[in-house]
Amino acid sequence: MTVDEAGAGTEVLAAGSATPVLEARNVKKAYRTDDGLKVAVEDITFTVAPGEFVCVVGPSGAGKTTLLRCLSGLMPATSGETYFEGKLIERVPDRLSVVFQDYSRSLFPWSKVAANVELPLKVRKVPKAQRTERVQEMLTAVGLGGAGKQYPWQLSGGMQQRVAIARALAFRPDLLLMDEPFASVDAQTRFELEDMILRVRDEFGVTVVLVTHDIDEAVYLADRIVVLSQAPSTVKEIVPVSLPRPRSQTDTRNDPEFARLRTRILQMVTGH
Amino acid sequence: MTRAGRLAVTLLLGIWLPIALIASWWVSSADSFDPYFPSLQIILTRLTDLWIWTGVTTDLLPSLGHLALGYLFAAVVGIGVGALLWRLPPLATALHPVMYFLYVLPSPALLPAVMLLFGLGTAMKVWIIFFTAVWPILLNTVDGMRATDTVKLELARSMNLSTFQTLVRVVIPSASPQIFAGLRTGLQFGIILMVVSEFAAATSGIGYFILYAQQTFRITDMWTGIIVLGVVGSILNFLFLRLERRVLRWHYRARTALNLV
Numbered sequence: 001m002t003v004d005e006a007g008a009g010t011e012v013l014a015a016g017s018a019t020p021v022l023e024a025r026n027v028k029k030a031y032r033t034d035d036g037l038k039v040a041v042e043d044i045t046f047t048v049a050p051g052e053f054v055c056v057v058g059p060s061g062a063g064k065t066t067l068l069r070c071l072s073g074l075m076p077a078t079s080g081e082t083y084f085e086g087k088l089i090e091r092v093p094d095r096l097s098v099v100f101q102d103y104s105r106s107l108f109p110w111s112k113v114a115a116n117v118e119l120p121l122k123v124r125k126v127p128k129a130q131r132t133e134r135v136q137e138m139l140t141a142v143g144l145g146g147a148g149k150q151y152p153w154q155l156s157g158g159m160q161q162r163v164a165i166a167r168a169l170a171f172r173p174d175l176l177l178m179d180e181p182f183a184s185v186d187a188q189t190r191f192e193l194e195d196m197i198l199r200v201r202d203e204f205g206v207t208v209v210l211v212t213h214d215i216d217e218a219v220y221l222a223d224r225i226v227v228l229s230q231a232p233s234t235v236k237e238i239v240p241v242s243l244p245r246p247r248s249q250t251d252t253r254n255d256p257e258f259a260r261l262r263t264r265i266l267q268m269v270t271g272h
Numbered sequence: 273m274t275r276a277g278r279l280a281v282t283l284l285l286g287i288w289l290p291i292a293l294i295a296s297w298w299v300s301s302a303d304s305f306d307p308y309f310p311s312l313q314i315i316l317t318r319l320t321d322l323w324i325w326t327g328v329t330t331d332l333l334p335s336l337g338h339l340a341l342g343y344l345f346a347a348v349v350g351i352g353v354g355a356l357l358w359r360l361p362p363l364a365t366a367l368h369p370v371m372y373f374l375y376v377l378p379s380p381a382l383l384p385a386v387m388l389l390f391g392l393g394t395a396m397k398v399w400i401i402f403f404t405a406v407w408p409i410l411l412n413t414v415d416g417m418r419a420t421d422t423v424k425l426e427l428a429r430s431m432n433l434s435t436f437q438t439l440v441r442v443v444i445p446s447a448s449p450q451i452f453a454g455l456r457t458g459l460q461f462g463i464i465l466m467v468v469s470e471f472a473a474a475t476s477g478i479g480y481f482i483l484y485a486q487q488t489f490r491i492t493d494m495w496t497g498i499i500v501l502g503v504v505g506s507i508l509n510f511l512f513l514r515l516e517r518r519v520l521r522w523h524y525r526a527r528t529a530l531n532l533v
Binding site: 074091092098100105106110119120151154 | 421423424426427429430431432433437441442445446448522523525526529530
């Protein structure tokens with residue numbers, strides 16, 4: 001990456017009033033494969049302000065998951081940088097939490113639901129009494145107040161993802177990074193989970209970045225949508241969503257603005 | 273059918289054949305005058321005289337002591353070194369052929385050499401039990417830990433778990449079904465070597481008792497030793513399975529739950 005590009009990134013930072021929670025500057029990720037170097041993510045730059053809900057959408061195979069792993073610090077970018085609250089990310093920051101797509105694999109089957117949610121608090125050495133209280137509070141917030149004593153595999157898929165979200169929020173992170181969190185549940189459950197995440201986001205004031213291939217979902221949830229191109233992906237456009245809040249599955253989805261936005265983004269994603 | 277009813281049927285299905293076999297042994301040997309195959313009644317009477325409780329303290333307990341020491345040592349070393357090799361995959365790859373070679377090598381073949389190194393006493397027996405039991409435990413631990421789900425490891429990294437925390441909270445629980453498979457094989461190997469090491473050189477112990485009885489033509493005594501050994505082996509395996517069922521309860525229940533869906 002050149003000095004000029006770095007300079008351009010600094011301008012973006014200076015333009016905002018507050019320090020962005022997350023900032024990606026010219027993030028590029030290439031893999032070495034048997035067929036040579038494969039570029040998954042070409043050049044991604046965007047910022048996320050405190051309290052914002054940003055969705056990243058793109059066609060299948062646009063390197064969305066790769067991008068999220070670079071943004072979270074799980075994986076180093078080939079070039080470019082990401083900053084969390086103004087600091088360069090080298091590993092996963094303490095105040096950042098990741099929710100993975102595959103809830104059946106991200107929860108520990110050997111621990112009960114409460115113990116799963118408690119783990120990040122234990123790691124942070126929160127005292128026992130406070131942990132127990134917090135776990136119950138988080139489970140109640142995601143609508144699973146009575147499930148603490150069950151095992152994850154005794155719950156439905158949607159409920160398991162609620163547990164994963166409760167765990168991610170348990171230590172009150174500043175930023176929640178979610179990788180297609182609702183992709184593996186049925187449509188009805190997906191609507192419930194979308195409303196749940198909007199509710200807990202308001203309740204805990206957390207900033208959210210959610211990666212999805214579902215354009216309707218992105219429009220329904222987001223304050224702004226980062227639209228990616230086909231791989232090797234670049235940012236096609238960043239679309240602000242002015243739909244009123246609180247959003248509702250019936251009213252928001254019937255809003256003419258909703259239809260306009262989804263058509264526009266669909267055209268960008270499919271390339272027409 | 274009720275739960276209790278199904279349990280009773282399972283129990284009956286499992287128990288009728290052993291009972292039938294013992295009964296037919298009892299009946300067919302009842303008027304035996306063959307010195308090599310005395311009647312079961314005579315064997316059992318002799319067993320009570322010999323083993324309750326003199327034989328238990330003089331012969332059985334020393335053998336079980338060797339087994340316990342060698343086996344516990346093997347479990348600690350097997351799981352400990354397994355964890356180390358999980359952290360150092362290149363070392364694991366380099367050592368794998370050697371570990372596998374030592375695993376498949378029939379360890380009784382090593383007994384003469386072990387006797388030269390450790391003498392004929394306790395050290396030799398504990399050592400050969402350890403050396404036989406450690407390989408299945410170690411190999412299964414390494415395999416199980418290597419198979420840890422990448423999503424769970426990534427989650428551990430996203431939560432900034434230390435290496436030790438990742439090991440204790442993610443890798444060991446996730447490998448525990450396979451670690452237990454290794455521990456079970458290790459226990460069976462250990463019991464075998466407990467007896468074989470006493471065949472090779474001993475002045476007490478249950479293996480020694482069986483061999484010495486046969487060599488001094490106390491054939492009835494020999495049979496009592498074999499029966500005691502069978503019973504003790506069964507009890508040890510039963511206790512092990514109980515422990516495994518308890519520790520891996522989540523595993524068996526999750527498997528059943530997923531099959532039902």
